[in-house]
Structures are given as structure tokens and as C-alpha cells.
Amino acid sequence: MNNAKIHIRNLTLHYSDGLESLNGINLDIQPNAITVIFGPAGGGKSTLLRAINRLIDMADVEEVSGEILFHGKNILDLDTDVTQLRHKIGIVFSRPIPLPLSIFGNVAFGLEVTGEHDHKILQAKVEEALRQAYLWDEVHDRLDEPAASLSGGQQQRLCLARVLTLKPEVIMLDEPTSALDPVTTAKIESFLHEVKSQYTIILVPHNVSQSARMADYAAFFLQGKMIEYGKGKTLFINPKDKRTQDYVTGRFG
Ligand SMILES: Nc1ncnc2c1ncn2[C@@H]1O[C@H](COP(=O)(O)OP(=O)(O)OP(=O)(O)O)[C@@H](O)[C@H]1O
Ligand SMILES: [Mg+2]
Numbered sequence: 001m002n003n004a005k006i007h008i009r010n011l012t013l014h015y016s017d018g019l020e021s022l023n024g025i026n027l028d029i030q031p032n033a034i035t036v037i038f039g040p041a042g043g044g045k046s047t048l049l050r051a052i053n054r055l056i057d058m059a060d061v062e063e064v065s066g067e068i069l070f071h072g073k074n075i076l077d078l079d080t081d082v083t084q085l086r087h088k089i090g091i092v093f094s095r096p097i098p099l100p101l102s103i104f105g106n107v108a109f110g111l112e113v114t115g116e117h118d119h120k121i122l123q124a125k126v127e128e129a130l131r132q133a134y135l136w137d138e139v140h141d142r143l144d145e146p147a148a149s150l151s152g153g154q155q156q157r158l159c160l161a162r163v164l165t166l167k168p169e170v171i172m173l174d175e176p177t178s179a180l181d182p183v184t185t186a187k188i189e190s191f192l193h194e195v196k197s198q199y200t201i202i203l204v205p206h207n208v209s210q211s212a213r214m215a216d217y218a219a220f221f222l223q224g225k226m227i228e229y230g231k232g233k234t235l236f237i238n239p240k241d242k243r244t245q246d247y248v249t250g251r252f253g
Contacts, residue, residue, distance in 0.1 A: 037218075
């Protein structure tokens with residue numbers, strides 16, 4: 001066993017439609033770094049993130065085998081405390097899903113659930129998270145308005161702020177900047193670089209250039225299989241597998 005934060009061992013997952021969405025995945029997620037999971041549509045990237053957060057809709061799943069070890073325990077075990085798991089491993093989706101609450105209420109929600117009701121503390125933590133997610137300047141004077149009144153890109157950053165207030169150990173982001181303009185995208189990217197030493201980050205980027213920009217480690221997924229894994233930019237500069245090479249050079253997508 002090495003120092004990885006999450007150990008994925010032989011993970012295989014079939015949805016009920018019969019196709020194998022993940023096939024024998026072995027992957028160690030290193031702490032204090034960004035691991036990029038990339039590859040063409042349908043490769044199993046979102047399925048992997050959802051499995052790590054136990055968000056897989058079991059009704060749709062025919063079979064899961066293998067292990068996802070986190071603090072020495074298999075996340076897939078039936079007795080996993082899912083609420084606690086989701087506090088330690090937060091997820092931001094490509095399509096933001098704010099709660100039907102105010103902007104403030106969305107960010108404070110997780111803290112209130114864990115028993116924090118001191119309004120001063122909540123205010124300070126909400127502000128801190130909104131600043132980190134580069135949203136504070138746009139919303140500080142309208143915190144009581146419904147979250148639904150925000151633009152898609154703002155809702156995306158709101159969901160990031162919501163995850164940050166919980167001080168998770170791991171942050172997973174599934175195409176978090178696909179709805180954002182280039183300026184906000186650059187801000188989110190620099191935020192992730194700034195904070196990666198404090199977290200373990202798993203990122204599904206929305207294109208190859210973002211993958212190359214962000215990766216401390218990168219894993220190329222194709223049709224449920226992890227084709228290649230490498231440190232730093234090796235997969236983008238010097239891929240070993242022809243399929244990785246074809247994908248990063250834009251020969252298929
Ligand atoms: N709930 C589900 N029921 C049945 N099959 C599913 C379900 N969710 C995903 N799949 C299938 O699993 C495979 C992997 O899907 P997944 O969403 O993980 O891919 P992805 O790599 O995230 O793709 P994208 O880049 O389009 O987001 C696909 O073939 C998809 O059709
Ligand atoms: Mg996906």
C-alpha cells in the first residue's frame with residue numbers, strides 16, 4: 001500500500017443495459033495534487049466519480065465488483081456512512097444543482113446540517129467560501145435572493161463554494177467549467193492550482209488542453225478502461241499508447 005488518498009482496485013461496473021461502464025480499473029489517487037481523468041464521451045469518467053461518492057443509482061446498476069479504499073475502508077461496502085463520506089469527498093457537477101434556497105442558504109446549508117447555527121460564524125464562512133470560488137464580488141449584496149436567480153456560471157461557482165465550506169479532504173469536479181466563460185474558467189483553474197496542496201483533487205476537464213494544463217497526474221479513459229496513467233504532462237507530451245496519442249493529438253474525440 002502506498003500513500004495514495006484513494007485506492008481503486010479492480011473496479012468493474014455494469015449498468016443494467018449490459019454494457020461494461022468500468023472495466024478492471026486500478027488507480028491510486030495521490031494526495032495534495034490534481035488527478036485528471038480524461039477521454040471521449042461515454043468512457044466512464046462520470047461513472048467513476050459517482051462511484052467514489054456512492055452516487056451511483058443502484059437501480060440502474062447490474063453489478064459492481066472491486067474496491068474503492070478510502071481511509072482503509074471500502075467505500076462500496078453497504079455499511080458506509082454515505083453522509084459522512086460526502087462531507088469528506090465533495091463533488092461539483094457540470095450542471096450545477098443549487099438547493100431551492102437563497103444564495104446564502106445554499107452555501108451555509110452543509111454547515112447548518114453539521115450543527116453550526118452561530119450566525120456570525122456562518123456569515124464569515126460563507127463569505128470565505130464565496131471569495132474562494134470567485135463569486136463574492138458578484139453576489140455580496142444579494143445573498144438573500146434565490147440561488148435560482150443566478151446565471152449558470154454563477155450557480156456553478158455557488159456549488160463549488162458549497163463544497164468548500166465543508167472543508168472536504170477530496171474535491172471531485174466533473175467538467176466544472178464547461179458552462180463558464182474563459183475569464184471565469186481561468187480563475188477556477190488558478191484557484192485549483194492554489195489550493196491543491198491542501199486537498200486531493202480529481203478533475204474531469206472539458207477538453208484536452210484543460211487536461212494538459214491541470215494535470216499533476218492524468219488517466220486516459222476509453223470505453224470503460226483506463227488505457228494509460230502518467231505523472232505530470234507525460235500523457236500529453238509523450239503518450240505510450242497509440243489510442244492516447246490519437247486522442248491528445250485530436251485524431252478522435
Ligand atoms: N444510469 C445509467 N444507466 C445505464 N447506463 C449508463 C448510466 N449512466 C451512464 N451509463 C453508461 O455508462 C457509460 C459511461 O458513461 P459516463 O457518463 O460515465 O461517461 P463519461 O466518460 O462521463 O462521458 P461524458 O464525457 O459524455 O460525460 C456510457 O456508455 C453510458 O451510456
Ligand atoms: Mg461525464
